[in-house]
Amino acid sequence: MLKQIEGSHAVAEVVSYCRPNVISAYPITPQTHIVEELASIVGRGDLDAEFVNVESEFSAASVVLGASAAGARAYTATTSQGLMLMSEVIYCIAGMRLPIVLTCANRAISAPLSIWNDQQDSMAVRDAGWIQLHAEDNQEASDLHIQAFKIAEQTFLPTMVCMDGFILTHAFEPVDIPEQKEVDAFLPAFKPKHIVDPRWPRGIGLFADPRFYMETRYILHRALEKSQEVIKEVSADFAKVFGRESGGFIKTYKLKEADLVIVSMGSVVGTIKELIDKLEEEGKKVGLLQICSYRPFPRKEVYNALKDKTNITVLEKCISLGRGGILASDIRWSFPRAEKKERNISSFVAGLGGRNISIDDLRYMVEKVEKEPVEFGFLGLRKELIAEKDM
Amino acid sequence: MTEKSRYLEGVEKKDLFAHGHRACGGCGQALAARLVHDAAGENTIACVATGCLEVFSSPYPDPSWRIPFLHSLFENSAAVASGVEAAYKALGKGPVNIIAQGGDGSTADIGFQSISGMFERGHNVLYVCYDNEAYMNTGVQRSSFTPYGARTTTTPTGNRTRKKNLPMIAADHGIPYVATATVDDFRDLQQKVKKALSIEGPKYIHILAPCPLGWGHHGELTVQVCRLAKDTGLFPIFEIVDGKLTNVRKIPVKVPVEEYLKLQGRFKHLFKRGVPAKEVAEIQEIANENIERFNL
Missing domain, CATH: 3.40.50.920 (Rossmann fold)
Incomplete structure (x- = not known):
């Protein structure tokens, strides 16, 4: 349905239709409206999810890491200094192949402090092993989130949707927001591969000595290269189902x-x-x-x-x-x-x-x-x- | 009944943290980890911080864990465990014991914020700190748990500050259960783990886990060192249940701190030519304060 809506709220609504089980975030301008709206969606019972209010972005990323390793579909959003503070976890999430989706409301990095938009933040973690998709407008930002969960969960690669802070997050534009059932039909339930569960004890996050480490990086690099097929497929499918082009390469x-x-x-x-x-x-x-x-x-x-x-x-x-x-x-x-x-x-x-x-x-x-x-x-x-x- | 069998009576032994790990002989942390997880049982997820325990128990492809083990970073095991707990809640799974754990560096220093967050948010997670009073994994550097006077590689003339009191800080978060323990009393440690896991909400157990390498005592003296830490008053044993101090262990015969210090190379510089330095009296003062404060 076409709605005149703020970018952040459009993204929040669409993310809620993707049914994340665990959301964790720490407030930072200009990401706040996204997580505030998600908190209120969860609060009024429209989304059955755990919303974990943490004490830092570092913990937000760590909470979604733990949640994803336990088999949950997990989501977070941040920007700028928040992404910098997360960066250690950002690398870890990719290395552990946890298909988390993160919205980056692109913003400049200190110093000097600036809350305004540029793309230095997501660029600073471009080598971390995440898929990074950049939105042109709020329609694409919303659409990319639906695609992001599907791409991430098919490839076991975390996926970052980048949207320009303020210019998109705080702009009111008409956005065609799909219905819950349309998203459900497009995005199947998350089927995790390896989880922490006492029924099947296994170690996740073992360390690798020089005999093993390099292969893990090779495999991750190849997985990113191979994810191009999935990105292509998912954006083509999206166009077929929703009738508009969004995403792709x-x-x-x-x-x-x-x-x-x-x-x-x-x-x-x-x-x-x-x-x-x-x-x-x-x-x-x-x-x-x-x-x-x-x-x-x-x-x-x-x-x-x-x-x-x-x-x-x-x-x-x-x-x-x-x-x-x-x-x-x-x-x-x-x-x-x-x-x-x-x-x-x-x-x-x-x-x-x-x-x-x-x-x-x-x-x-x-x-x-x-x-x-x-x-x-x-x-x-x-x-x-x-x-x-x-x- | 022999002394040994009396000592082990009622102690759970399931080898969930299995033998074959790569800890040093006499490692207090390896012993503590085994006792903790054998008490917790199979229905447990271990969220472990980077550090000695992680390094000696989880090299790919030979982990020593028979329960699910999750490690990501040095300073986030409490937040990762919070995420696991949130996922279990959201997915309607469980109940399950979730134990976040790390050494004193990852608990009191770099991970302090994440632990405080986990306590304050009320996650149903037990946090276990294995306190060996310095950064042992990186070669014995000072942490905020390093006691006054102790020599580490970054306090070569002896540490000038007192140990951070995390059990009291944890209790002040208003969490329902806080306890201290050492690896010389297996039953007490395991009972505390079981009690903690029977309580809903965040729990904190602080375990003194001597490190023969970093403390400079013989590996076979790990248990003896723990006893002396308790009997000198330097490491009080107690529980704080719903904010109330309880089950304080009374010291049967109080021991001067010298006896504890002299067993360990890290305090050797305090006894040059057999004469105790002024720091020894100051350390005795710390013990006396504990004895008075906790009525040991």
């Missing part, structure tokens, strides 16, 4: 004819599409490649989409300090070394700590890379605030 917009391609992910693609339309009226052919599944990284799909393109610019809300663009590195890596084709791949960081990315910023980027490629640059930087010696 990549999405494109006016890419085929484009002379210049902008690559990005998350909510900023809406602004990018608007610019593309404007530029089209002005006679410029610019296209978009949007990454939805950031981990596993859809290298093949990216390559196929971009193989004939020579001018590419990557726009991202995160930075590897001392190195540059993170998504840009992934994109540059997507082209085989043996391929002799000359390509200009520019890299821009924008929107850190909630700095607005305007159409004019994007237009500036396009005009700049049309002249010459930019190895790495900041977009929308207020140079007047920076001392000469710090430039």
Whole structure:
């Protein structure tokens, strides 16, 4: 049913239809509205789940770890510092192959403290062994949660749904919220593989000496690579059942004819599409490649989409300090070394700590890379605030 | 009846924490873990923190556990156990005994917050702390349970602070059951585990578990060291049931702390050329305070 609803509440409602048995969370802006709404859904008896209010994100992640190891479908949500505090558990959850679903309401990381949106937080745990799916809008954010439980439980890989903090979590948009029975038909009950249960005593979380450790990492890496099949299947199934495209690996917009391609992910693609339309009226052919599944990284799909393109610019809300663009590195890596084709791949960081990315910023980027490629640059930087010696 | 059989009378022995683990000879923690889980029985889930117990009992592919064993990190066994309990509730499974456990470092230092959270939220979980008074797994570094005067690798001239009093802190959370025990009295330890598990809600048992390697006593003296810890007043034995101190163990014949300290290499520096340093008197003062406070 189409509802005018806040992003966080849409996600909470959809998560409740996924029937998690255990929810544990610690409040942090801008994740709060999601867990508040879930608490009230549980509180009024619309969802039969244990809601565990913990004393930190570290414990929230640990509680869902324990719950999942005991056979429960478990869910948590966090952002920024919360995800940083969880990070030790985040790695552990993946290593233990526990199919937990987490919503990351993407936010900047301290210092300085900033409650506003960028994507540095989920990027900081991109190597942990989780599937990471990025939502463009609140419809996709809601839809991705239904898919996330299915993908996680088929692959035994934890899955993080990333949605931009405030820009999505606090935005009211019309969202088509499915009914409970539709979600039930799409998402089967969780069938855990290994659980702690005195009827079948087993050890979960044994340590591995150098004879065994590396194989566990190999298997986890391969599992992530192989999960691409499941992500593809689940998003195709979703489209069939619910009648709209959500998720998958990549999405494109006016890419085929484009002379210049902008690559990005998350909510900023809406602004990018608007610019593309404007530029089209002005006679410029610019296209978009949007990454939805950031981990596993859809290298093949990216390559196929971009193989004939020579001018590419990557726009991202995160930075590897001392190195540059993170998504840009992934994109540059997507082209085989043996391929002799000359390509200009520019890299821009924008929107850190909630700095607005305007159409004019994007237009500036396009005009700049049309002249010459930019190895790495900041977009929308207020140079007047920076001392000469710090430039 | 021989002394040995009297000693073992009524003691549960099920080998749920099985032999073949890799603990040092005379390890107080291995003994404690065996007693705890044999008392708890088969219908038990062990949520174990990283540390000696985890390392000597759970190398892949040879764990020593005949009950379900769950380990993830150093500082979260209480939170993981909370999650297991929540799952059992949500799935309508159980009843089951859930025992979260760890050494003094994972309990009193790095995992302190997660334990406090578990107590405060009222999970039906027993937390067992195996207290060997330092970070033994990493090579005997000081923890907040390291007693005054003890030498560790990070307090080479002797620890300058007093031991954190976790049993009282646990009791102040308002949890229904807190107890202390040592590995020299098998029956008492096991009765406390059984009693704890019969009570709904969070429970805390603090077990003194000497470490021959870190304390510098001979492995065969582990039990003797425990007795002296009790009889000097340095480790009071009691229960706190619903906030009320009860079943305090009276010391039959009070022993000067010197006798306890002299058995252990970690206090050797306090007896240079046979003369007790001023710290010995200070440690005696701590024992005296305990004797008075708990009416030992």
